[in-house]
Amino acid sequence: MADEEIRQEASPEAGIKRRGLLRFGTILTAFTGASAVSAFGPGSAQAAPGDKNPPNTYVPVAEKGVPSGVATLDSASKIPVVQVPDLSTTYWPRTSDAIRITKEEVAGLTDVVPVLRAASDFAVANGIHRIYLPPVTMEYRSRWYLNVGPERGLEIIGHGEHTIFKHTGGTPNLAFIHALGTDGPKVAVTADIPAGSTSAVFPPAVASTLTVGSCVGFESSLVVFDVNNEAGMPTHASEIRKVAAVAGENVTFDGPTIWPYNVAQAAVVWKMNPVNGIKLRDFVITSSDPLVNKWKGIQIAKATNIEISGITFRDAGGGLFLYDVLDAVVSNVNADRLPNYTSFLGYGVCVAGRSANILVQNLKGRGTRHVFTTLSDERNGILWGGPRHITVRGGVGEAHPGSFSVWDTHPQAYDVTFENCHASGGVAGSGDSCGFQIRGQKVQIINGVARNMGAGGLRHHTMAENLEVNGGEFSYSKTFGLALNSNARISGAWVHHNGASGVVLGARSSKVQIVNSRIEDNAQISSGYGVHDQSKGDQPGIVLGPGNIVPKGASQVISVMSPKNDMVIYGNVLRGYGAGSDGIGGTPGTGVFRGQNITD
Numbered sequence: 001m002a003d004e005e006i007r008q009e010a011s012p013e014a015g016i017k018r019r020g021l022l023r024f025g026t027i028l029t030a031f032t033g034a035s036a037v038s039a040f041g042p043g044s045a046q047a048a049p050g051d052k053n054p055p056n057t058y059v060p061v062a063e064k065g066v067p068s069g070v071a072t073l074d075s076a077s078k079i080p081v082v083q084v085p086d087l088s089t090t091y092w093p094r095t096s097d098a099i100r101i102t103k104e105e106v107a108g109l110t111d112v113v114p115v116l117r118a119a120s121d122f123a124v125a126n127g128i129h130r131i132y133l134p135p136v137t138m139e140y141r142s143r144w145y146l147n148v149g150p151e152r153g154l155e156i157i158g159h160g161e162h163t164i165f166k167h168t169g170g171t172p173n174l175a176f177i178h179a180l181g182t183d184g185p186k187v188a189v190t191a192d193i194p195a196g197s198t199s200a201v202f203p204p205a206v207a208s209t210l211t212v213g214s215c216v217g218f219e220s221s222l223v224v225f226d227v228n229n230e231a232g233m234p235t236h237a238s239e240i241r242k243v244a245a246v247a248g249e250n251v252t253f254d255g256p257t258i259w260p261y262n263v264a265q266a267a268v269v270w271k272m273n274p275v276n277g278i279k280l281r282d283f284v285i286t287s288s289d290p291l292v293n294k295w296k297g298i299q300i301a302k303a304t305n306i307e308i309s310g311i312t313f314r315d316a317g318g319g320l321f322l323y324d325v326l327d328a329v330v331s332n333v334n335a336d337r338l339p340n341y342t343s344f345l346g347y348g349v350c351v352a353g354r355s356a357n358i359l360v361q362n363l364k365g366r367g368t369r370h371v372f373t374t375l376s377d378e379r380n381g382i383l384w385g386g387p388r389h390i391t392v393r394g395g396v397g398e399a400h401p402g403s404f405s406v407w408d409t410h411p412q413a414y415d416v417t418f419e420n421c422h423a424s425g426g427v428a429g430s431g432d433s434c435g436f437q438i439r440g441q442k443v444q445i446i447n448g449v450a451r452n453m454g455a456g457g458l459r460h461h462t463m464a465e466n467l468e469v470n471g472g473e474f475s476y477s478k479t480f481g482l483a484l485n486s487n488a489r490i491s492g493a494w495v496h497h498n499g500a501s502g503v504v505l506g507a508r509s510s511k512v513q514i515v516n517s518r519i520e521d522n523a524q525i526s527s528g529y530g531v532h533d534q535s536k537g538d539q540p541g542i543v544l545g546p547g548n549i550v551p552k553g554a555s556q557v558i559s560v561m562s563p564k565n566d567m568v569i570y571g572n573v574l575r576g577y578g579a580g581s582d583g584i585g586g587t588p589g590t591g592v593f594r595g596q597n598i599t600d
Helices: 002-010 012-020 024-032 113-125
Strands: 130-132 137-140 154-157 164-167 175-180 199-201 215-225 235-247 250-253 268-273 278-287 296-314 320-331 334-336 347-352 356-361 364-366 370-374 377-379 382-384 388-393 396-398 405-409 414-419 422-424 434-438 441-446 449-451 458-460 465-470 473-475 482-484 488-491 494-496 503-505 512-515 518-520 531-533 542-544 568-570 593-595
Touching: 113 130, 113 154, 175 278, 235 320, 347 356, 364 370, 396 405, 405 422, 422 434, 434 441, 434 449, 482 488
Parallel strands: 130 154, 137 164, 154 278, 164 278, 175 296, 235 382, 278 296, 296 320, 296 334, 320 347, 320 356, 334 364, 347 370, 356 388, 364 396, 370 405, 388 414, 396 422, 405 434, 414 441, 422 449, 434 458, 441 465, 449 473, 458 482, 465 488, 473 494, 482 503, 488 512, 494 518, 503 531, 512 542, 542 568, 568 593
Antiparallel strands: 199 250, 215 235, 215 268, 235 250, 377 382
């Protein structure tokens, strides 16, 4: 067997194969004297300083240290720099699809990013799709750019709680792991694109660059959202779609546009060139001082097909940001104390810009400004577009006295679902935090739970439209259980033991319906009621019923306080207020309808 190995190794073909299997970490060792990264695959091997077999046993002397030959080792068992080949032409075994970074290769580094960057750049350049991180704490002070092109994918895998990246300094307000695609030139449209369009005529300069699966952006000066005319918040039409078909200048999209893009509003379209297929798994990002080292943990922008799983942001300067991302899954992320409560760096997970089709599942968080939130695209003080089609499922969050809310949407978010998400005020109370802060459009909360919040279980802002709450529990808040405004429907909720009223109808409440819900034992701390109408009285369409149960209790002594205008109260169980009494208090408006309620 030994003779066979010698003969094989001495053949020219075998020599090429052996040099091809030389690991990347071994080559980098020649530059620094310390290994950086290494690839592994079937048959890979690395020369060891203590090799008992002398080199000339395997390699003819004529091949040593010469072009097309084999490098020699110096007295320190390292390859002399003059014999190291150009990395860009290094052979790579076709069976290898991973790079492994070892603990020894990062030991003692005050900034591990150069090693990480070398590994990811090499992987992308050589068609390698996976990097394994070591189970060790690594310090960083600079950005790790992932230069992943539109046709490639890269998976980076750690060892969970044993792989830790610790931020120890650097320029503020950057991001540790950063992947960024690009936008092509924005070209003015020559034909209007109505709202709801699934196809359009594109300018030739853009259409000629598109294929099926390309990403296209839309934008115009049309103000589509102005937050009820509140100052400083106008938002202009913008979104991103995928191309389903191209025929000359006729482009078909993956779904109908939300807004119109017309020539008169200076509409433009462009091709987005995304990074694609990034997968980040199982590691921890932390900071030596998150209030000084104010960095986002991960920022991925202008990207498609992203997967983030098992990442923990602990005592960190910032969390995860997805900006202009199409099709992403975020799973089992833990935002564990992000103490920059007064800025966006306190966000656990933020879906921003024109992002769409995002699933966030099993998100956990505590001690954040928001565990989850959304943002629009802000450029030079002007807001554009907003994220859409987002599902947050199975989340658990705990507020801190400095938190604003656990689950949040900014006004420009469109079509967001919170499913089985829980919010708690925590042992220390929750300050001015609420469980769900809803400012976006077309938001649905399914079986949500908010307990022990300092500023309400659910706050529905005046800037929001089309809220649906199906099931869930809102209890033990120091103030209200639910505070509603225009276009809200509550069904099957249990609202109880809150400090003030169970449900508050805000100043701009209209088209609100509450059905099949149980509202009981509220007003535990201050005066309050089952339902308190605080609207201006000029907003139509408020309906309480059918199927609600609003009983009198030791503290909740009025079922509905001061119903106004044309509120309809019918088909409810309003018991405990005395024979024939429905427990309605204050001075009801002249147009209030009361009927078919069950009383004592």
